[in-house]
Amino acid sequence: MSALLEVSELDKRFGGLRACDRASFEVEQGQIAGMIGPNGAGKTTAFNCVAGFLKPDGGRVRFDGQDVTGFPPHRMFSNGLVRTFQIPQELDTMTVLENLMLAGERQSGEEVWRNWLLPWRVREEEQRLEARAHQVLELTQLGHQAYIRAGALSGGQRKLLELARALMAEPKMILLDEPGAGVNPALVRLLSEHIRELSEQLGLTFLIIEHNLDFVRQLCEPVIVMGQGRVLAVGGAEEVLTDPEVQAAYLSGQRT
């Protein structure tokens, strides 16, 4: 069986800098894969190439049996692959429920003029989005916060809302870029429990960039290590962390 996500020989240059340099990796259906590596290793760039926010200069991305190289984000979204984003400040005044509905609407790539010509479609679409939003609230245990403004959420609930917004797509795979950054250890644990539950209940596949190695050790298998745009190692957390090439990359003067 082929992997759900297959990235081969991915290249991305910014001017003379090779942010991704023939990076290849795979994630199988149902895995919670981790991606680690020193600052500037090309992790976020690889994510953005996969999710359609950057166009790769070379290489292929296959998702769910289809070549999706260079697809824009809304096509990746409708194919079932999404990445999370921090909630922009302008959405703080909207409720949690409204935030979810907007996430479903914005990313689905719906053509606005069609809705304008067919007003009953707008109503149907709104009902569908609201039903989905309630399911997602249930899944993420944010139901009690449905009518609270996003700006009033605690740090951990805000992280959950980021995840919930991605779930609006009914995705097969979610990419998380440093979900634990700036979150206290108890909330990191809670978030990782949610991720594990979503993976077990829905068969969701995750790829998670994280600098917190305890989080990666507890949650992720396999772990993909990047350094200077390349994939240096792939394997179990302990195995890759003792790999001499990986240790050298972390010790090469870059912060972790």
Ligand SMILES: Nc1ncnc2c1ncn2[C@@H]1O[C@H](COP(=O)(O)OP(=O)(O)OP(=O)(O)O)[C@@H](O)[C@H]1O
């Ligand atoms: N839009 C851009 N324009 C120019 N250079 C960029 C751009 N995005 C990233 N880079 C550069 O590409 C390299 C890889 O960056 P990237 O953000 O992918 O690293 P990362 O592994 O996510 O690092 P971190 O752990 O610090 O988030 C870095 O040298 C970075 O400065």
Ligand SMILES: [Mg+2]
């Ligand atoms: Mg990054």
